[in-house]
Amino acid sequence: MNIASRLRLCALPLAVSLVLAACGDKAPPSSGTPDKAAPTAAAAEAGALPAGWQRVAGDDVPTLPGQQAVLPSKVQSDDGADVDVADTSRIIAGGDDIIAVIEALGLGQQVFAAPTNTTTQAGLAAPHQFLFNRTTGVEGVLSLQGSLFIGNSLRRHTELAKKLREVGEPAVVIDDLQPAPDKVRKIAAVLGVADAGQTLATLVQRQLDEAAVIGKxxxxxxxxxxxxxxxxxxxxxxxxxxxxxxxxxxxxxxxxxxxxxxxxxxxxxxxxxxxxxxxxxxxxxxxxxxxxxxxxxxxxxxxxxxxxxxxxxxxxxxxxxxxxxxxxxxxxxxxxxxxxxxxxxxxx
Missing domain, CATH: 3.40.50.1980 (Nitrogenase molybdenum iron protein domain)
Structure with missing residues (x-):
């Protein structure tokens, strides 16, 4: 069964609070950073655009693969909790913003579970896809048997992360509303590659600054x-x-x-x-x-x-x-x- 078919099946409401999508055979893990020359899954399916329409895309998304993690890492979650992270091999990711940074660090194969609406290569290749919303329960997340939960919203994931930590599961929230460079630094620190995160964040900020000059x-x-x-x-x-x-x-x-x-x-x-x-x-x-x-x-x-x-x-x-x-x-x-x-x- 191909990935698209598996995603359609997994989008069905199999449970009230969480939909696990370990449907069919396990997809091969991502090798990490996507090849820049290869189109995204969405782009490949989109095909040619109507006359007059235009694709607008930067071709220089920063990547820094081949990193060696230094674990355990001690980080502060955006909900204020201090979290010890010892194992990042099976990451349950709350959104594509998280996954995109993981991919850029060449660690896409560590994405173990991704939301059903993921558009990232690592998310589509993850062993599990799940319906992630405000009603997602701690039991459902625990049943995935991941090694680390990284949420991406203080509004949606603060209470969930708190409950996971109460039962001994490491859980970090990196809020989606903050600037991209800050998010990149924080996610990299969680993964035990803080120095690489600082380098990538600097590159992203440089691009943002260049865009701002043009805009002004x-x-x-x-x-x-x-x-x-x-x-x-x-x-x-x-x-x-x-x-x-x-x-x-x-x-x-x-x-x-x-x-x-x-x-x-x-x-x-x-x-x-x-x-x-x-x-x-x-x-x-x-x-x-x-x-x-x-x-x-x-x-x-x-x-x-x-x-x-x-x-x-x-x-x-x-x-x-x-x-x-x-x-x-x-x-x-x-x-x-x-x-x-x-x-x-x-x-x-």
Whole structure:
């Protein structure tokens, strides 16, 4: 059974609090950092874009494979707890932002369990995929028999991590709302490769700084709307002020429509609101484009997008999830690519 089929089966609600997806034969583990020349799984399935659409992606995501971990490591979780980490061989990862850093360090084969909506190579190759949400219970996580839990949200994972630690299981939370370089440093420290994390974080920050310089030099701040197929009970949404993409768009010199509209996280925006926002650029990630069902599905989900300046110009930019939708190792490359694309827009 191939990975895509196994993921579809594993997305079924097999339990109330946790869906274990050890379906069929175990997939081969990731060899670590993905080959830069190879497209992501999402990109491979996305195929050619409609005429006029554009892929916007940085090709210089920092990696530093071949690291030798120094364990045990003692780290402070973002929920304030001090945690001793002795074994990182079977990591239960709460999100792709965590997994992307693990991959960049060449340790992708240590990802033991990943969320069902993962788009990373290491996540797709992990022995387990699981439904991870606010109701995920400690019993379900324990049943995976991992060696380390790394959550990515103080809102969702603080209580879970606390309960895991109470029964002797190491659990760390690296909050998703913090800047990408800080996140990279913290995840690397948890894995026992703090020095490598500092090096990678510096590279990411350098890219972010370069993007900011380009963004500040734009004579006009383009209006950008990032649309997603998920985020409001499965309904189409736009990225709001506290999303990673909102920060990236602003850094690259754009105006994020969701921020201006007062949208929180990923929330719905009315068809009338889309028209009134008058975006000049439409952003969508590779995985979300698949979930929409391609271009036709995107226009169907937000029919009034075609009435906006971006829609009339057929200006839809498709970005890798890892470079737009969450703050992680790819944020610098994504910000730089977006800033360069905005700078190349025709002058108003």
């Amino acid at each position: 030099g734009l004579g006009h701040a383009p209006r950008v709307i990032h649309v997603s197929a998920t985020g409001a009970g499965g309904a189409p949404t736009v990225a709001g002020a506290d999303s990673a993409s909102a920060k990236l768009i602003a850094l690259a010199g754009g105006i994020n429509i969701g921020t201006e509209a007062g949208v929180a996280n990923y929330s719905r925006l009315s068809n009338e609101g889309v028209v009134a926002a008058a975006p000049e650029v439409i952003l969508v990630t590779e995985h979300d484009l698949q979930l929409f069902g391609g271009a036709e599905g995107l226009w169907k989900a937000y029919p009034t997008l075609k009435q906006t300046p971006a829609g009339q110009a057929n200006r839809v930019w498709v970005m890798p999830d890892a470079q737009l939708k969450y703050a992680s190792i790819g944020s610098g490359a994504g910000a730089l690519a977006l800033a360069q694309a905005l700078a190349a827009l025709p002058k108003a």
